[in-house]
Amino acid sequence: MPNPFNVSTSQQNGISLIALDGFVDAHTAPQFEAAIQTELDAGHVRIVVDCAKLTYISSAGLGVFMSFVEEVRDQNGDIKICGLAPKVRHTFEILGFPDLFEMTDDLDTALAGFSTAHSAKEG
Amino acid sequence: MPNPFNVSTSQQNGISLIALDGFVDAHTAPQFEAAIQTELDAGHVRIVVDCAKLTYISSAGLGVFMSFVEEVRDQNGDIKICGLAPKVRHTFEILGFPDLFEMTDDLDTALAGFSTAHSAKEG
Amino acid sequence: MSGIEQTFILHVPSSTENLALIREFVATVGAQAGMTKADVAKLELAVDEACANVIEHAYGHDASKEVIIRANYDGESISFEIVDTGKGFDPTKITQEALEKLVLQRKSGGLGMRLIKTLMDEVQYEIVPGQKNELRMRKRIKKS
Amino acid sequence: MSGIEQTFILHVPSSTENLALIREFVATVGAQAGMTKADVAKLELAVDEACANVIEHAYGHDASKEVIIRANYDGESISFEIVDTGKGFDPTKITQEALEKLVLQRKSGGLGMRLIKTLMDEVQYEIVPGQKNELRMRKRIKKS
Ligand SMILES: Nc1ncnc2c1ncn2[C@@H]1O[C@H](COP(=O)(O)OP(=O)(O)O)[C@@H](O)[C@H]1O
Ligand SMILES: Nc1ncnc2c1ncn2[C@@H]1O[C@H](COP(=O)(O)OP(=O)(O)O)[C@@H](O)[C@H]1O
Numbered sequence: 001m002p003n004p005f006n007v008s009t010s011q012q013n014g015i016s017l018i019a020l021d022g023f024v025d026a027h028t029a030p031q032f033e034a035a036i037q038t039e040l041d042a043g044h045v046r047i048v049v050d051c052a053k054l055t056y057i058s059s060a061g062l063g064v065f066m067s068f069v070e071e072v073r074d075q076n077g078d079i080k081i082c083g084l085a086p087k088v089r090h091t092f093e094i095l096g097f098p099d100l101f102e103m104t105d106d107l108d109t110a111l112a113g114f115s116t117a118h119s120a121k122e123g
Numbered sequence: 124m125p126n127p128f129n130v131s132t133s134q135q136n137g138i139s140l141i142a143l144d145g146f147v148d149a150h151t152a153p154q155f156e157a158a159i160q161t162e163l164d165a166g167h168v169r170i171v172v173d174c175a176k177l178t179y180i181s182s183a184g185l186g187v188f189m190s191f192v193e194e195v196r197d198q199n200g201d202i203k204i205c206g207l208a209p210k211v212r213h214t215f216e217i218l219g220f221p222d223l224f225e226m227t228d229d230l231d232t233a234l235a236g237f238s239t240a241h242s243a244k245e246g
Numbered sequence: 247m248s249g250i251e252q253t254f255i256l257h258v259p260s261s262t263e264n265l266a267l268i269r270e271f272v273a274t275v276g277a278q279a280g281m282t283k284a285d286v287a288k289l290e291l292a293v294d295e296a297c298a299n300v301i302e303h304a305y306g307h308d309a310s311k312e313v314i315i316r317a318n319y320d321g322e323s324i325s326f327e328i329v330d331t332g333k334g335f336d337p338t339k340i341t342q343e344a345l346e347k348l349v350l351q352r353k354s355g356g357l358g359m360r361l362i363k364t365l366m367d368e369v370q371y372e373i374v375p376g377q378k379n380e381l382r383m384r385k386r387i388k389k390s
Numbered sequence: 391m392s393g394i395e396q397t398f399i400l401h402v403p404s405s406t407e408n409l410a411l412i413r414e415f416v417a418t419v420g421a422q423a424g425m426t427k428a429d430v431a432k433l434e435l436a437v438d439e440a441c442a443n444v445i446e447h448a449y450g451h452d453a454s455k456e457v458i459i460r461a462n463y464d465g466e467s468i469s470f471e472i473v474d475t476g477k478g479f480d481p482t483k484i485t486q487e488a489l490e491k492l493v494l495q496r497k498s499g500g501l502g503m504r505l506i507k508t509l510m511d512e513v514q515y516e517i518v519p520g521q522k523n524e525l526r527m528r529k530r531i532k533k534s
Contacts, residue, residue, distance in 0.1 A: 027262035
């Protein structure tokens, strides 16, 4: 069983924290997608994706961020990305994600971003 | 670089301790062979092979034990095997190694075996 | 040793389940070719994207079909050929939309080929629909 | 899913350097076939031994030659075919000496085929020297 993947969701002060662990590729991205969809269905639009344990992501995983962010921003929420390791960050960077997504090094900064400004960063 | 291998030799009270770390296959067995040969060349015939960090062994590695043990026993030495993990021990067992080699769980027992009886177990 | 040409081939059923094995294959061959760790990571991603496209687009997730990855290196460069016998497409007709536009359109795709082209030094498609579609890509080996 | 037959093929240059990749290939396919961890370890060792024999004996360490490993599984069993075009041999002429005797003769070899036969449920050689030598071996899948 090479390249395991796990996604887990928790709530912190009204913010949904989705933690990715392992490899997100075309095989595992649907689990990540389902985790975000579950939050939207529950009306949760303030989302932080904790990537501290993310070891690999392909465009299938990046597509999950892309396809949901407008919907949550329309509802005054956002999807923030935190904790990317340099190796994985590179993939986000070459596709221009830093221009469109708030990416922070640590979780606290990402969470704090929501408490100071409840509305989303405009793309 | 999958399946790394490392072999390191140290001396303890006149006993040569050869520690195997990682994967011993037909590719890496020559390094193990060279480590034993080095001891023989130095006249060291009391050898403990510490397998606590050995994660894999194929017949190429087992052949190293086989080809040297008579020579060291002829000189009143021995090659003792210690610390095998269950998964690796299985390979030694299906080929009958426990009948011909002294195999101990821990290093101290293997080392003590030499201090109580300097001569070798007879095959 | 690095001067001699070395060829490795992997055939797997066309399922995303096998992308992990494909990446391990690429990582091992890339490391053996003497690529840096950073470049090995780029190869893994490029080949993953190419194979994910074959699995999804060329074969429409039909796991009875086969994806073939051919790796080749010498002292200069490493190349990968991804071969399928699926439906094919015209790569010149694929327009690369800006990320901002994809996001506004709530698209989840459209980044794969861009990644491949960014990560590799040479990328070339040879398409004969239904017969044999081949994506050839090459990366120079930096001395690490 | 496990009822459908799945085929995986790996071609590598005939060098012991590639045994690690071969084992990873076997481990991944074995896990996907639903083998227990203990049985996956047995498959890895059996295929390693078979390929090491091809690299050493069939091709005499000529890395320009190719070792081919074909894996196949369905819900019942997993099989591996190791194919070479090397010198071949007559497996019925190989006698299995007792370990004690090998040790007394200071032999470093002679254990590989014994391991393969112990680890697998079925082992079969088909030898056409210089043309195509094939070792086919099969193991039943225990429900884990
Ligand atoms: N191997 C292929 N076979 C058929 N069509 C392909 C193939 N690769 C890419 N395509 C087409 O090119 C488009 C763009 O591919 P890509 O940039 O990888 O994004 P995505 O796969 O996310 O749509 C795909 O949507 C598909 O229509
Ligand atoms: N694929 C092969 N091609 C040619 N000869 C082989 C092959 N496999 C095994 N043999 C012969 O059978 C003998 C026994 O093989 P084995 O039991 O694996 O022990 P070892 O490889 O350590 O000698 C080898 O020494 C070799 O002569």
